[in-house]
Amino acid sequence: MEQNNEMSAQQSLQIITETFNKSRKGILRNSAKYFLLWGALLTAISLVIYLLWNLTGKPQWNFLWFAMPAIGYPLAALMGKYDVAVPQNEVSKMLTGVWRVFGVFAITLSVVAICLVPMNVSLIIVIILGLAECMSGVLLKNWPIIICGFLLGVCGAVVAMLVNSEAQLLIFTLGGVLLLVTGAIMKLQNK
Amino acid sequence: MFPKLDPLLHSELRLAVMSLLAGVDEADFTYLKKQTGATSGNLSVQIDKLTAAGYITVEKGFKGKMPRTTCQITPAGQEAFRGYVNALQEYLSSGK
Known part of the structure; x- marks a missing residue:
């Protein structure tokens, strides 16, 4: 882009519109990789726990859930370190906020359930996972993500009440796949 | 050139920089540089002009061991x- 002081009004508006759109798309494309990271982790860890639990019959494999933040947060930080310094806009900041709040709730409730008050953590986490996914869809103005988040939260909660603990893990596998799909949609929409 | 338009913003590169900064923190x-496709020299000159006008602020620092120059739009900008x-x-x- 070179200096040009003889622009028409249309050219000026075109520069503003194009720059805004290009920047917005780049920021959302960058956010998509975090959905892909957490989606892949959730899918992999839920499947590993499901398989190990079924093979050994030991529910203690559920402690592997704590590997998710232990692996995910350093990996996310590493990915951010090598970013081409992509800034944050209002949407990407709100998306980060929604998923941080989800992470805090999920980890705190899991610790409380293990140490203080036993509860159906799967039921609660699947509801807040669906809620966070649904809110992401609202922020991204994307109906498929809104509907998938709603279905995950509501149907996941119903299924979590009906099936045994091992089978509940597969709801989280589905949640992981949903995050992967969200990331892929964000990448495709912002090419 | 339109009389009512701010001459400082009525330039392709400065307008692109301001459009980029208006939507982010x-x-x-x-x-x-990547978004505008401008050369480092040209971009530096235009950023200096916007800074002198009080439209943006520039902060020089480090990200790890790498030098980092960060620009931010001001309320006046x-x-x-x-x-x-x-x-x-x-x-x-x-309809002019």
């Missing part, structure tokens, strides 16, 4: 940018 020099866009819209709607 702050942006790196490397990001601005936001106001000037809004005024520029409004003037453009007025001009276009008047």
